[in-house]
Amino acid sequence: MPSETKKAWEQSLGQFLEAVVARNPSKTFIEIGGLSRTYQEFHDGVLKSAAMFAGMGVQKGDRVCLFLPNCIEYVYSWFGLSLIGGISVPVNTAYKRDEMAYILNNAEAKGLVTDPSLADVAGAAANLAPSVEIRMLRGAESAPEGWTDFGAAHADSQPLANLPEISPHDVSMLVYTSGTTGNPKGVQVTHLMYVAAGQGFAHWTEATPDDRFFTCLPYYHANIQYYSTMGALAAGGTLVVVNRFSASRFWGQVREAKATVVNFIGMMMPVLSKNEPSPGDKDNTVRLFYGSPSFPPEFLAEFQERFDTDIIVGFGMTETCFGTIEKIGKGRRPGSSGEPRQHPQGGFENQVRIADQATGVHIGVDTVGEITIHNPAIMPGYWRNEKQNTETLRDGWLYTGDLGWVDSDGFLYFVDRKKDIIRRRGENISSQEVENVVKRHPNVLDCAVLAV
Numbered sequence: 333m334p335s336e337t338k339k340a341w342e343q344s345l346g347q348f349l350e351a352v353v354a355r356n357p358s359k360t361f362i363e364i365g366g367l368s369r370t371y372q373e374f375h376d377g378v379l380k381s382a383a384m385f386a387g388m389g390v391q392k393g394d395r396v397c398l399f400l401p402n403c404i405e406y407v408y409s410w411f412g413l414s415l416i417g418g419i420s421v422p423v424n425t426a427y428k429r430d431e432m433a434y435i436l437n438n439a440e441a442k443g444l445v446t447d448p449s450l451a452d453v454a455g456a457a458a459n460l461a462p463s464v465e466i467r468m469l470r471g472a473e474s475a476p477e478g479w480t481d482f483g484a485a486h487a488d489s490q491p492l493a494n495l496p497e498i499s500p501h502d503v504s505m506l507v508y509t510s511g512t513t514g515n516p517k518g519v520q521v522t523h524l525m526y527v528a529a530g531q532g533f534a535h536w537t538e539a540t541p542d543d544r545f546f547t548c549l550p551y552y553h554a555n556i557q558y559y560s561t562m563g564a565l566a567a568g569g570t571l572v573v574v575n576r577f578s579a580s581r582f583w584g585q586v587r588e589a590k591a592t593v594v595n596f597i598g599m600m601m602p603v604l605s606k607n608e609p610s611p612g613d614k615d616n617t618v619r620l621f622y623g624s625p626s627f628p629p630e631f632l633a634e635f636q637e638r639f640d641t642d643i644i645v646g647f648g649m650t651e652t653c654f655g656t657i658e659k660i661g662k663g664r665r666p667g668s669s670g671e672p673r674q675h676p677q678g679g680f681e682n683q684v685r686i687a688d689q690a691t692g693v694h695i696g697v698d699t700v701g702e703i704t705i706h707n708p709a710i711m712p713g714y715w716r717n718e719k720q721n722t723e724t725l726r727d728g729w730l731y732t733g734d735l736g737w738v739d740s741d742g743f744l745y746f747v748d749r750k751k752d753i754i755r756r757r758g759e760n761i762s763s764q765e766v767e768n769v770v771k772r773h774p775n776v777l778d779c780a781v782l783a784v
Contacts, residue, residue: 340677341528341709344498345414348527349375352565356541361564363589364573365403377404379491381412387489388466388480390442392417392496395506396466397436397444398551399423399454402575405470405482406551407561409445414504414523417496421506421518422552425450432457434515435508436464439715445482448472500524506715507554507650518715519650521554528675528709529653530562535676536644536657537593537620539567546591546618548577553597554650559622560595569593579603586616596623601643605635614640620660624648625746629666646670647703647744652710652730654682656744668743669736682707684744685729686737692726700737700747705730 343351357372369377390396396413398420400406410420421439423432436444436457443466446454451469458464469475470482504523508516533539545567547560556573564571572589577600586594601621621643627635632643646657647669658670672684685694686701695701706729713721724731735747 339679339708341524341531341675341680342500343527344500344502344523345411345504345526346495346498348523348530349378349411349565352568355568359541359568360570362404362407362571362573364407364571365575367404369404374407376491377408377486378411378415380486380489381408382415382495383412383492384485384489385409385413385418385443386416386492388443388485390416390418390466392498392502393419394442395419395421395439397421397423397432397439397441399425399427399432399444399446399450400470400551401425401447401449402551402573403447403470405445405486408486410505410551410557414498415495416492417498417502419503419506421508423508424552425550427453429453429456429460433460436461438508438515439506439518442466443468445470451476451479498523500527501712503712505557507552507557509650517717517720519554520712520715521557521650522712525653525709525711526558526562528680529558530564530566531677532654532673532675533559533563533622534566536646536659536673537563537567537622538660539563539569539593541568543567543569543592544572544590544617545569546572546574546586546589546594548574548582548585549595549597550576554653555595555597555623558648558653563593579607583613583616586618590617592617592619594618594621596621598623598625601627601635602631605631605638609638613638616641620644622646622657624669626667626669644670646673647734647736647746648673649732649734650711651724651732652705652707654707654709655705656684665739665743667745668739669746670744671742672744680708684738684742687729687731689735689750692731697738697740700735702750703732703734703736703744703746705732 353371353375358370360368361371361374362369398406398409413420423435440463445468467479468482469479475481500523502523503520505521506518507521508518510516545560545564547556549556574585618641624645626645644658648655654673656670657673658664672682674682683706685704687704688695688701710730733750735750737745
């Protein structure tokens with residue numbers, strides 16, 4: 333019998349990157365931290381990074397924590413480790429010693445890469461983590477005793493003659509997500525998930541090689557990994573990364589970047605809308621903003637008119653890069669997070685259904701319950717957390733812990749986190765719905781609603 337045709341998303345990051353680079357090696361891929369790298373230069377840097385980590389003893393399955401601001405070393409490390417089967421573990425740069433030590437110990441990290449501005453916290457945490465054998469410092473004039481200088485080690489490394497065979501189902505990154513209770517959970521993100529996300533995002537945003545993807549989100553956040561970075565690669569476009577969000581500098585950075593696609597999360601859009609109106613508000617090249625959550629129709633209309641741009645929103649999570657998304661220019665519904673995201677190639681079926689909160693059984697339309705998702709790009713599980721895996725992964729379905737409902741046409745409407753629902757006199761009240769009403773007041777920037 334003939335072998336089954338390989339699906340487009342069934343690739344390792346190394347295979348995907350090699351094919352992307354071959355299309356246009358001299359085009360600029362990334363601008364970050366004052367540096368610019370073409371696709372070929374980036375690939376060369378990734379190959380050197382792979383050799384560097386291999387030379388330091390990192391083997392397939394070993395975990396290396398990345399405790400860094402947005403920088404080229406971050407991206408080199410992620411892709412370089414992936415080429416040799418290593419697993420990157422991004423860490424929130426706001427973490428202090430004990431939080432960092434928890435990640436190092438839970439992941440049993442073999443190494444860590446950090447920045448001089450974070451070295452004190454990283455070093456103190458590593459002293460509490462017996463598994464850490466490798467300590468690397470980027471951007472320092474000299475590395476202290478016990479540390480290796482990333483720049484020097486990277487420059488001295490020569491690409492490996494042979495790379496290990498990597499499966500699309502191998503884990504590329506262990507992303508710790510903060511829950512409402514307990515310690516963060518490590519989401520195992522596979523090579524396949526990243527490749528599918530990039531291909532999907534380029535398709536959903538109708539991206540071309542002329543697009544310039546701008547993000548100010550941190551690399552420890554799944555959005556910049558799945559969509560900005562992988563989306564730019566899949567489209568053959570250019571990725572522009574700044575280190576953090578600043579309402580006062582945002583539009584200047586966007587104009588300087590000549591950005592056409594911008595990713596956002598949470599409060600970024602309301603914060604930008606509260607800037608004083610300016611005659612230059614429409615002076616930008618952004619054709620599309622993508623992010624979450626959904627916003628009231630009147631807010632969307634005002635923002636899009638003021639800045640002469642378009643906004644699409646979606647529902648997604650680290651555990652799967654495929655949730656729902658609005659389509660550009662058609663079929664949108666107020667308050668909705670769009671329809672199930674689909675891959676541009678056939679054979680990738682993404683389903684979003686609602687389950688009864690008590691029984692977990694799927695129910696019909698127009699009824700609030702737990703949002704569940706089924707597709708080929710769902711995490712294999714949380715790192716060493718079988719109890720949570722049993723609750724979250726059931727018969728191939730991801731139970732998200734979020735509440736919502738779908739209408740008869742399949743549009744999803746997010747209601748709240750299950751654990752954020754407020755019970756009053758036997759009734760369920762969505763904290764998010766109350767917050768959305770309060771935030772409509774012009775003098776309110778943000779708020780949180782809690783049960784008393």
